[in-house]
Amino acid sequence: MKLFLDTANVEDIRKFNELGIVDGVTTNPSWISRDSKGRSFREIVVEICREVKGPVSAEVVATDAKGMLKEAREISGWAKNTVVKLPTTFEGLKALKILASEGIKTNMTLVFSANQALLVGKLGATFVSPFMGRLTDAGYDGVQLVRETVGIYRNYGFRTSVLAASFRSPREVTEVALAGADVATLKPEQVDLMLKNPFTEAGLKAFLDSWASMKK
Ligand code: E4P
Numbered sequence: 001m002k003l004f005l006d007t008a009n010v011e012d013i014r015k016f017n018e019l020g021i022v023d024g025v026t027t028n029p030s031w032i033s034r035d036s037k038g039r040s041f042r043e044i045v046v047e048i049c050r051e052v053k054g055p056v057s058a059e060v061v062a063t064d065a066k067g068m069l070k071e072a073r074e075i076s077g078w079a080k081n082t083v084v085k086l087p088t089t090f091e092g093l094k095a096l097k098i099l100a101s102e103g104i105k106t107n108m109t110l111v112f113s114a115n116q117a118l119l120v121g122k123l124g125a126t127f128v129s130p131f132m133g134r135l136t137d138a139g140y141d142g143v144q145l146v147r148e149t150v151g152i153y154r155n156y157g158f159r160t161s162v163l164a165a166s167f168r169s170p171r172e173v174t175e176v177a178l179a180g181a182d183v184a185t186l187k188p189e190q191v192d193l194m195l196k197n198p199f200t201e202a203g204l205k206a207f208l209d210s211w212a213s214m215k216k
Contacts, residue, residue: 003021003191004025005187008032008044014051021191029059032044032059045078046078056081057107058075059109085109100123113145114145114152127163130166131166164183167187
């Protein structure tokens with residue numbers, strides 16, 4: 001399973017990229033605005049695209065297909081590894097169909113049902129982003145959405161990659177990996193949580209204490 005970072009913070013991206021675990025990046029208008037520090041959308045996306053080799057998702061803000069297509073074609077020209085993120089609406093699907101025929105890479109975002117994911121797969125998106133956490137927050141089973149999407153895509157041979165998004169706990173990473181998601185996109189602090197384990201820390205401390213008590 002690939003790991004993407006779900007952030008527009010270049011320092012965080014650099015930190016994990018140096019470790020060699022960043023296969024790509026997803027941004028959204030909220031992350032871009034939070035980390036803009038006076039820079040334009042384009043400047044931020046280009047900087048991230050220079051930092052990582054893998055796909056970098058950048059989202060359109062138009063809500064009509066014509067406007068989405070204009071923004072998508074601009075974004076796709078900023079760097080070789082940009083992926084255009086589109087909302088999963090009727091207008092978003094119209095834009096997706098045209099962009100897929102032009103060979104522009106797409107990530108269909110804000111997917112909250114397996115039926116939305118099915119439509120996205122039929123139209124040949126590069127990625128589909130089921131938003132698990134927001135469903136979990138509302139009392140539904142967010143991971144089930146990923147399981148259903150993976151199952152449907154396997155049944156019909158859809159080539160769209162399932163990009164599990166909107167995580168709330170490290171356990172969900174294990175669950176989507178077992179479900180067969182192609183990618184998990186995680187906030188930097190969530191990658192830290194994947195590694196952190198009190199048993200590892202206590203075990204290491206015990207080993208070092210034993211070592212310290214021995215004659216060298
Ligand atoms: C992914 O592409 C989204 O930007 C992200 O996972 C949303 O996460 P949130 O629901 O925690 O805001």
